[in-house]
Amino acid sequence: MWKESDSEEDSRLVAGCRTGDPHAFERLVGKYQQTILNLVYHYIGSRNDVEDVAQKIFMKIYFSLPKFDASRPFFPWLYRIAINQCYDELRRIKRQRIHSFSELSIEEADHIEKLINQNEAPPDKEDAEREMYAIMHKVMDQLPEQQKRSIMLRDIEGMPYDKMAELLNCTEQAARLKVFRARSRLKALVGKALKR
Numbered sequence: 001m002w003k004e005s006d007s008e009e010d011s012r013l014v015a016g017c018r019t020g021d022p023h024a025f026e027r028l029v030g031k032y033q034q035t036i037l038n039l040v041y042h043y044i045g046s047r048n049d050v051e052d053v054a055q056k057i058f059m060k061i062y063f064s065l066p067k068f069d070a071s072r073p074f075f076p077w078l079y080r081i082a083i084n085q086c087y088d089e090l091r092r093i094k095r096q097r098i099h100s101f102s103e104l105s106i107e108e109a110d111h112i113e114k115l116i117n118q119n120e121a122p123p124d125k126e127d128a129e130r131e132m133y134a135i136m137h138k139v140m141d142q143l144p145e146q147q148k149r150s151i152m153l154r155d156i157e158g159m160p161y162d163k164m165a166e167l168l169n170c171t172e173q174a175a176r177l178k179v180f181r182a183r184s185r186l187k188a189l190v191g192k193a194l195k196r
Contacts, residue, residue: 006031010074017065025065029058032075035157036082042140042152043086057085076167083149139189147182154179 013031016024033054040053060081068077140148146168153159153167165175 006075007073011070014065014068014070014074017062018070025062028061032078033058036078038156039079039082039152040086040089042148042156043083044089045141049089053085053089056089057082060085073163073166075163079167139186139193142189143182143185146178147185150175150178150182151186155183 009031010028013024013028017028036054036057037050040050040057044050044053061078064081068074140151143151149168150164153164154161159167161172161175161179164179165172168175168178170178
């Protein structure tokens with residue numbers, strides 16, 4: 001969960017990374033690891049790939065820290081790198097599926113596609129919650145990208161509107177409007193999914 005006090009702590013940790021403190025980056029990873037894992041899971045949707053993608057993101061962060069503008073907040077920068085890596089992974093997965101499916105019979109490809117598209121709940125979810133989690137995951141995937149991002153920042157990460165505005169490059173009022181529209185759309189989609 002994002003907190004206002006995080007910016008000062010992030011600045012100290014980034015400064016520590018740049019001066020060679022071996023534990024500073026470890027603390028940054030520990031602080032944002034669950035946030036990044038959640039983000040990756042929401043984009044990629046496969047538990048098998050989540051840790052690998054998160055590791056790639058943190059490696060990219062580590063090697064990009066010398067270029068980071070320390071006068072800017074750290075979290076929006078981290079978040080943009082994470083989102084871009086998720087997009088790269090989605091493109092890679094799509095290419096792999098196309099290549100793999102071209103070598104299969106129609107029946108085999110259909111069967112595998114159904115298995116890939118099944119939504120898994122994280123392992124810590126109870127069986128009673130699995131169906132609702134699968135519905136929510138599927139519904140989130142139906143949201144336009146900006147609405148999905150707004151829901152994740154505000155409702156999953158708990159980010160305040162002023163920080164969201166900075167990250168989304170818009171006014172605070174526009175950030176509030178984005179969240180309102182995203183929640184309205186999400187509510188309508190959930191209602192529709194539950195009626196099936």
